[in-house]
Amino acid sequence: MKRWHLRILAIVLAATALGLIAYKARVLGFPLSPEEEVASWVVEARLGFDPDQEHVGIKAELAIPAQPPGFMVLDENFVSRGYGVQTEMRGDNRVALWSIRRASGPQALYYRATIARHARAPVDEAVPALETTPDYGELEGAAVEAILDEVRSKSADIATFSSLLVQKLANPANDENVQLLLPQPASREARTRTAIHVLAGAHIPARTVWGIRLAEGVSDPRPEPWLEVNNGERWIAINPADASHGYPPDFLIWWHGDTPMFQADNARHVELRLSTSRKFEPALDLVNRQTALTGSPVMAYALSNLPVHVQNVYRTLLLVPIGILLIVLLRNVIGIRTFGTFMPVLISLAFRETDLASGVLLFTVIVTAGLGVRFYLEHLKLLLVPRLAVVVIVVIILMLLVSLLAYRLDFDVGLSVALFPMVIMAMTIERISIVWEEHGPGDAITQAVGSLVVAVACYLVMFNERVEYFVFVFPEALLLVLAVALMLGRYTGYRLSELLRFRALAGKGGSTP
Template sequence: MRAINLHLKILIFVLVSLGVAITAYQILYLGIPVSEAETDNLWNIDTKIEFQASSKDPVKIKMYIPPLNKEYVSLNESFISNNYGVSINRDDGNRRATWSARRASGNQTLYYRLVLTKRFSDDKPVAKGPIFRESIVVEGPEKIAADALLAPIRQHSADVETFITETIKRVNSNDDNAKTLLAGDASAEKKATVIELLLSIAHVPMERVHTVRLSNDSGTQSPELWLRSFNGKEWLYFNPDNGEIGLPGDRLIWWTGNGELLKVEGAKKARVSFSMSNSEMNAIRLAKLTDDNANTGFLEYSLYSLPLATQQAFQIILLIPIGVLVILVLRNLIGVQTLGTFTPVLISLAFRETQLGFGIVLFTIITTLGLSLRSYLEHLKLQMLPRLSVVLTFVVVLIAAISLFSHKLGLERGLSVALFPMVILTMTIERMSITWEERGGSHAMKVAIGTLFAASLAYLLMSVPELAYFIFTFPAVLMILVGFMLAMGRYRGYRLTELFRFKAFLKD
């Protein structure tokens, strides 16, 4: 007996540990949302290209579009144009879309629309980049000014990060040498050119990064210039205006390098404007949409990989252990008497369609009429099988009649009574009739009320959307439930109702 107890304790410990470990792995490592209410942001970006085409020459419009190979993934990408061909090419780590038309005239408008979101997976590819570059040749006063700026920069820096930060600060200062190199042009592009010159003399590679800000502002915006450099391990991003380090989380890299956003052939007065809006989507649904691109392997081996109709069936099936657990607690700990263990659970499943109040009324009507018929058949001294057959047929006819009259009265909820398990109703009527004969009417009514109470409580718990989502998303929780059920299997103490029943003995 001691060996059996030890075996049971080990089994319970293994099941509970596995359930907790698998669920914790899904939540903490895979990042699966605990609640269905958790949402992720979707960004809808509209890029509008306007230009004036000449009827004499073919038109070719080239524009950089986001590479989308790191932190963001595209859910939808569309190119909207009239009588234009569209192609996409890779260009030195960037993507470039080309619109072309043999003949076009007058004002023209093209659209590039993109719906994107953050990648669901936190896994990031290994960063690669240059760690050395050749110096840009500079002579005359510019060389003297550059050397004069680099001397204090080298003195006040310790690595690539601090060297670049110090360089940006010197270029943005009122230093005469910086003014000489800027030549009166304080634009971000000119500052980036001077910073690149100074860094090249020190053989530090630098690359221009053009970004757009993911914002809900209704107005349009223009690409914002940032600088980046590779330190051997990762890319470091810098604001050329103030030396700020680190690309903000709301910036989307549109393209890198010195190229212009838009290149036009056969047209003039071209301009580009960006506008965007934000929306939200359920995190799990979003993960399913991005599964092919985001390496979210958990979906491949989860219930979310099943067909939708099968998923809906399992969302109900996986709740049955919850209902069984409720019945187990009510019977073994509280002492509520029911007609078996699974009958209340199946009745609670029917309540999901009929709703609780209407379901109780229908169940009471069908059971009461069925008991009346069963009592009449008892006087005919029929055997059990023919008697059950007659009761089952009566239940079917009664369900059909209730559905018909409910429809005529405009109570569409009554149509769902057909979902009641007819065989279960038949067996319930039979068992209640036997209980009535053996234990009396009061005990039969007590068992019937206990069955309805247990079914109602199980229905209320199984109808909690958060619980249904959690069980379906983390089915390993059922291992923990099994462990609790095994522990309950050895409970030999008093039930709650028995404590009240034997209260008189405590006084003695």
């Protein structure tokens, strides 16, 4: 197979992995580290009132957020004792409806929602038909026409036209026409209504948008009116106070239009109180909830959808390729010699159930004791398979003795020795004894120490909290690991250990004797 074929395959695998990781991180918002936290907001609306009379039927309505731009409603609850609750859409607004046949005494209805920031794609809205010119009176019509002529001469499009108009309404002192149209003192709501009224004379659709600021520590935030104008393609938000475009990042749109936010039939002393509070939660949990609500196809194949016990299996299993790649680097590039190819990875998995220091100690004790038994068996002249069977049985007995001794000494870590892979331990003991006999104790000890060092390195890399998190959340990273392993499969250069081994020759400069 030609060399370019391997390179193209590795590039495709790496590009696929990096593309999927970038999409999940940048578009879906998956955090890259487990420590990341994001803020969400709990918004509560309390509608309180008293029935007009005892045991009277009540119907109450409250506008609630639908799909606020820049935010997502993650969860919502309706708390009302004895009331029936339903929601319905009315144009651009979403309304909660409470009803009860008989009510007596003070009543309180609650709506609670969990809101989080979300880069929601803009929803295409139908462009409203241009309104006909309102029936202005003679004096009012003249004032409106004068204002429109002045603003039209200084503007270039609907957006600048609307901004200049709002600026004039925000500073009525120097314009008699504005003073005629705008009552004094003018509230924010009055300026918004007047702007909509004047824009209708220019056949520009406009509407009022109500929302609240999500601020920590603010009790009973009041809804603020905002102006939106339509340029034939989209709605443009304009601040009635300073004519700036766009909503603040903490502004939550609640409802549209001039309809009241709430009302109740057969009730008096109707009062609405709003409250907000901020809370922090792991970014991954929040993203999982958001993507589940949006129906992302990526989440359909996410590991978090599996049963918890299966997730726990893959949390460990997905780390094995990381350890295997590390072994490839340490053996083929560094030149560390080990017993077996992937035995250190299995040993490092056992270290996870103990701790690193205790695991190394237990591994050393069992291998040393097993090696002594193996040398004794050599004098019995056993065949290969029976000898391996005896070594496995002896390893299990040694593990049992270590666990019993650890229990008697209140050394809890020693109880985890049973998790060591006994067959791998037996094969390691057999390999050490063979190398000892064929190449001497120095070579056997070197490979044994190398195996232990590689197992420790695998443990430190595989069970790093950030690595565990990243591989579980972004399992496509294994494609990148596969690409690196494929490229290392063609590596034929010097190992670092060989450079040290032949440094004396390098010092002679290649001269002939």
